Amino acid sequence: MKGVAILMVCRHNICRSPLAEGILMHALKAHGMQRMVKVDSAGTHVGMAGQRTDERARKVAVMFGVKLKRGRSRQVVARDFEKFDYILAMDQDNYQDLLQMCPDELVYKLALIRSFCPETEQPEIPDPFYGSIKGFENTYQLLDSAVTGLIDELRRNVLR
Numbered sequence: 001m002k003g004v005a006i007l008m009v010c011r012h013n014i015c016r017s018p019l020a021e022g023i024l025m026h027a028l029k030a031h032g033m034q035r036m037v038k039v040d041s042a043g044t045h046v047g048m049a050g051q052r053t054d055e056r057a058r059k060v061a062v063m064f065g066v067k068l069k070r071g072r073s074r075q076v077v078a079r080d081f082e083k084f085d086y087i088l089a090m091d092q093d094n095y096q097d098l099l100q101m102c103p104d105e106l107v108y109k110l111a112l113i114r115s116f117c118p119e120t121e122q123p124e125i126p127d128p129f130y131g132s133i134k135g136f137e138n139t140y141q142l143l144d145s146a147v148t149g150l151i152d153e154l155r156r157n158v159l160r
Helices: 016-030 055-063 078-083 092-101 104-109 133-158
Strands: 004-010 037-043 086-089 110-112
Touching: 004 016, 004 078, 004 092, 004 133, 016 037, 016 055, 016 133, 055 133, 078 104, 086 092, 092 110, 104 110
Parallel strands: 004 037, 004 086, 086 110
Antiparallel strands: none
16 A cells, blocks of 8 residues: 655745644544655745744644644745645635646646535635634634545545
8 A cells, every 4th residue: 555645835934734644644544544644834935944833823723622733834945845735725715726747747736725525615715823722613613624625535545
């Protein structure tokens, strides 16, 4: 069984993508799939690489029992398009940024993370940075439902 590598991507890699990474790692562990899937996160516009994950994202993760990696923000780089099987954007702006960076022959790896939600009315994960902790809680819920759909996809079509 071949493993799979997934990259979660938002703008600055300090709110949504590290939270998505943590939620996915938590879900993979719960399903006994953690050894089959490599997960990382990055940003399309990381001005100062090495920033810590936003404190509100860390608090919300703790509230839901999800452990976030102690990693620091990093920029999407060219080798990511070769290295990862799925490169999942949080919103349309992130997706468009990735399209600009991605070699044409690897565009098939790109998707919006919410595309894994079969009954979604909200195709994007809004950036909670300028809001309150409630926005981060909403972000968590949206990501959690997307991760559930992603896990189903992996079990059905990739990790059989």
